[in-house]
Amino acid sequence: MSAEAPVFDRPRRLVAEALGTAFLLAAVVGSGIMAERLAGGNAALALLGNTLPTGAILMVLILIFGPVSGAHLNPAVTFSFVLQRRIGAADALAYVLAQVAGGLAGTWLAHAMFDEPVLMLGTTARTGVGQWLGEIVATFGLVATIVGCVRFRPGAVAPAVGLYITAAYWFTSSTSFANPAVTIARALSDSFAGIRPYDAPAFIAAQLIGAILATAVLGWLLRPVAGAAAEPSAAAAAREYS
Secondary structure (H helix, E strand, C coil): CCCCCCCCCHHHHHHHHHHHHHHHHHHHHHHHHHHHHHCCCCHHHHHHHHHHHHHHHHHHHHHHHHHHHCCCCCHHHHHHHHHCCCCCHHHHHHHHHHHHHHHHHHHHHHHHHCCCCCCCCCCCCCCCHHHHHHHHHHHHHHHHHHHHHHHHCHHHHHHHHHHHHHHHHHHCCCCCCCCHHHHHHHCCCCCCCCCCHHHHHHHHHHHHHHHHHHHHHHHHHCCCCCCCCCCCCHHHHHHHCC
């Protein structure tokens, strides 16, 4: 999730975003189906079986596609980059369309691999203030992880994002969708990973709120203070912990 990828033209970047998001959803939905089948009714074990592959595949996908497109794989991340003026509006719109298309393709691929109906709608109710707050928190933390690592530790983005999502699956009430493309795709899956289409818009709204808040807070937090010579600079503070 580097800030930009100037070496590659737009078609290649869009293919990278679509492929990356497709593999992400294939992992999320596929591991959810496999986990539910093998967990014997144990919801905690099924969630763990869904969590670990998701965190792992994120690290791999960012390492593969990060140098090509920045590996946003998430409209909320792309939106944050627009707010930071790291990507233009036209590229951002194209990224989001590629991410949504890739997410749908990955979901349908997972269904086909596990001999499930390819086309279906989610029936799992995921709604309420607690879950919406969970999505705000999940997306805030994800965007904060990316913004902070891009600024000070670009090489750590892949493991940091994978580890954050692994943790957020368990500490957020919503199990950390934190991604509008993922939410749309999971609304079309009646599996362990699914969500009712009726509940998806509120999740997406919460995710965008989380992205806005994280971009604003991290933008203020990481902005050097002009003339504050008596205080350590952000770079010096970062080196202190390196």
